[in-house]
Structures are given as structure tokens and as C-alpha cells.
Amino acid sequence: MTTAIWIIIAVAALAAGYIIAMSVSKKNATSSANRILDDARREAEVLKEARILKAKEEEMKIIGEAEKTANQRLQKAQTQEARLKQREIQLNQQQGDQNRRKKELENLKVNLDNREQTIEARGAEVDQMMRQAQEELVKISGLSAEEAKEKLVESLKDEAKTAAAGYINDIMDDAKMTANKEAKRIVIQSIQRVATETAVENSVTVFHIDNDEVKGRIIGREGRNIRALEAATGIEIIVDDTPEAIVLSGFDPVRREIARLALHQLVTDGRIHPARIEEVVAKVRRQVEEEIIETGKRTTIDLGIHGLHPELIRMVGKMKYRSSYGQNLLQHSRETANLCAVMASELGLNPKKARRAGLLHDIGKVPDDEPELPHALLGMKLAEKFKEKPDICNAIGAHHDEVEQTSLLAPIVQVCDAISGARPGARREIVEAYIKRLNDLEQLALSYPGVLKTYAIQAGRELRVIVGADKITDEETEKLSSEIAKRIQDELTYPGQVKITVIRETRSVSFAK
Secondary structure, three states: OHHHHHHHHHHHHHHHHHHHHHHHHHHHHHHHHHHHHHHHHHHHHHHHHHHHHHHHHHHHHHHHHHHHHHHHHHHHHHHHHHHHHHHHHHHHHHHHHHHHHHHHHHHHHHHHHHHHHHHHHHHHHHHHHHHHHHHHHHHHHOOOHHHHHHHHHHHHHHHHHHHHHHHHHHHHHHHHHHHHHHHHHHHHHHHHHOOOOOOEOOOEEEEEOOOOHHHHHHHOHHHHHHHHHHHHHOOEEEOOOOOOEEEEEOOOHHHHHHHHHHHHHHHHHOOOOHHHHHHHHHHHHHHHHHHHHHHHHHHHHHHOOOOOOHHHHHHHHHHHHOEEOOEEHHHHHHHHHHHHHHHHHHOOOOHHHHHHHHHHOOHHHOOOOOOOOOHHHHHHHHHHHOOOOHHHHHHHHOOOOOOOOOOOHHHHHHHHHHHHHOOOOOOOHHHHHHHHHHHHHHHHHHOOOOEEEEEEEHHHOEEEEEEOOOOOOHHHHHHHHHHHHHHHHHHOOOOOOOEEEEEEOOOOOOOOO
């Protein structure tokens, strides 16, 4: 019983403690909640005041910007108003000026009308007086007005003719004196400003070799290699006792250059036989043709000449391998072109046109075919064919007076051509005559049917004629050589004697594959 009571008392004590604890905890929670609410109210008040301040600041900013914009607009409106007032004042002044000018014009018109009436009246009086004076003059002189006018005009004409003739004579005399002096000055200055080179063409080329053993390979068995080389190039190859040298003889510089390059390639390669020789010569001939075109292009670029037809460029390149009286034709043409440009500049003409005409003036000497025309006329026709301008064509054709000169370029080209050719040592007549004689020999033999190639060698003492085996028989070759010899005797002039050799070959070529 006592134990149960103590248990009940203990439980009751525990329950009372729990109740007391719960009461204390509830009080603490209530105070905490009240404190949190107070803190939240204070923070809300602070945020509210901050927002109110920010809103007031923004409101003040907006109000300030609005006032600033309003002030700017007001100032702008005031400025425009001032301008309008100024404009109005100016318009009023202009209107006043116009009204004043209008009144002045009206007054001037009235004055002009009055003066016009006065002038008309005075004109009528003058006409009346003139008629009276003419009538008096007719009565006194016995001449009508037309007759008097004619006599007056005739007398004035005679006086004018006399005065003009004297004036013209004075001008002509002065012009002659000045022209001679000026022409000498221009020519001397042109010559001094253009550098010249003396270039005399030779008819032989020396091909240097490393040792004399190469000579035997070039000659070949029984001379077949050297014969094939001479037949392919048209150049006489002289192999003599000259140490380490072979002489290539021929009047055509292009052929000599082809022979020299072909020999160089054959000796370097080491394979020398007739088939290889023909192959190398054909290849070198193409290379020389390309070199001709390249030389023409370089020349036009150096001289600043543009728009030249490709065929004319090729002809300019061929001038490198031609000579005129022993003077290299390309060098002569370049020199003439530069002289023409200098002289045209001195005379106030177009130097580019003059340089173009000077370069092309001798293209008639290097055509692929050679018709029976003077080189100046042939050059003019070639220039016309390739669309050169008329004044340049005329300058080319007239530089030896074959056609009439129609522009100032023509006398310039003529004079500069003479200057370039008249230099001491520039030309030798004997070389030109020699080349012409060899050309005539080749052309005479080439005119026969069945002849494929002709080569004048040994300075014109031998003419080799290559004929087609399918066109001429062996018996006809003897007849052909006799006919050519007879025509040479009858038509050409030459020193010594000329040997005519007609060559007829039959070849059969096949390939093993």
C-alpha cells in the first residue's frame, strides 16, 4: 500500500513537473514569437521608408529631366522665333528693294522709250541727210554709190595685198632662219641623247669544242654526219686544222644560229648520226622561233610599245637575225625608234606614236615571203594588214619617198632612219650586196618544180639544190643542174664560178617495237 502511494506521488510529481515545464516553454515561445514579429515590423518599416525615398528620388529625377527637356524646347522655340523674325525683316527689306527696283525699271523703261523715239527721229534725219549727201556726191563726181564703193574696195584690196605680201616675206625669211637653226638644234640634241652601238654582221660563226676528237664524230663515217648536218641547216661546216674550233659559214644568221645550237646539243649528247641530226635540227629550229617571239616581246616592252599584233611582234624579233648594209636590223630599228621619240618630243608631237613608227619602219625587210616590192611599201602593206593607224602606215611607206608623206611622223622617221644609218661604221654596202647575191642564187634555184630546198654555201661559190625523189628522176637532176647553171650565167652577176650540186635521196624509215 505504501509503495503504491509513493508511486502515485512520484507520478503526480512528474506530471506536475511536466506541466510546469510546458507552461514555461509556452511562455518562452510566445515571447520569441512576439520578438520576431517586432523585428519583422521594424524591417518592413525600414524597407517602406527606403522605397519611399527611392520613389521620391526617381520622381525628382524625372521632374528634373522633364524641366530640362522643356527648357531646351523653349530655347529652341525662342531661337526659331528669333530666326523667323529676322527672316521676316529680311523679306520685308527685300520686298522694299524689289518695289524700289520695280519703280526704277518703270522709270528706265519710260526713259528708254523716250530715247528710242528720239533716236528714231534723229535716224530719220540722218537718213535724209545721207540721201541728200549722196545725191550731192553723185552730182559732183558723176559716179553712183555702187561704183564708188567698188573703187574704194579695189583700192583697199591693193593696199592689203601689198602689205600682206611684205608681211609674209618677212615671216618666211625669219621662219627659214629660225627653222634651220631649230632643226639643227633638234637633230644634234636627238643624236646626243640616244646611245648608239656599232654592230657589224659577220658571215661566219666559230663553234668551240673541247678537243679535236669531236671533229671526227661530227664528220662521221665517209662524211655522212657532216653532209646530213649541212643538208638540214643549209650551212657550210668547215672542219680544218684550226685547234678546238669548227667554222660555220653562211649568209643567213638564223641558219648559223640553228646550226650552232644543234651542234652544241649533238656534241653534249654524244649521239651523232643522220636521223638524230635531223631530229635535233628540227627541235632547235622550233626553239629559235620561240626565241624570235620572245625577243620581239622584250623589245616592245623595253620601248614601251603596247597593242602590237603578234605577227608584227614576231617580225620585230626576226630583225635580230637580219642585217642592213652590215648593220644589225633590230639594233637599227631600236635606235631609230628612240631617235623618233626624242625628236617628236622636241617638236611637241606624240612620242609614243613616233617610237612605234620608228620600230616598224623596216619590217618590210623580214617577211616570211619576199614579193617583188620595195621594203618600205611592203612594210606599209603589212602594217595596214595588221590594223596599224594610217599615220604610222604612211610613215613606214614614205621613209624612202615611195609614197607621199601625209603626216609629220613621216619626215621624222625618214630623218631618224638616215641619222641611224649615216653614223660612221654603221653600214657596209658590200655585205648587203653579198647577202642579196646569195638570196638571188637560192631563189633562182627554188623557182624550179620539184626543188624542196636550196642552200648557197662557200660564200656563194656553191649552190646545193635538194629535190624530191618522187618528183625528179636521176636523169632529170643532171638536166636541172645544167639549166640552173645556164640561168645563173645569163641573169646574175658573181665573181669566179658557181658550182651547182643537185641532191636526190630516197629514204625508207621504219621502227622496231
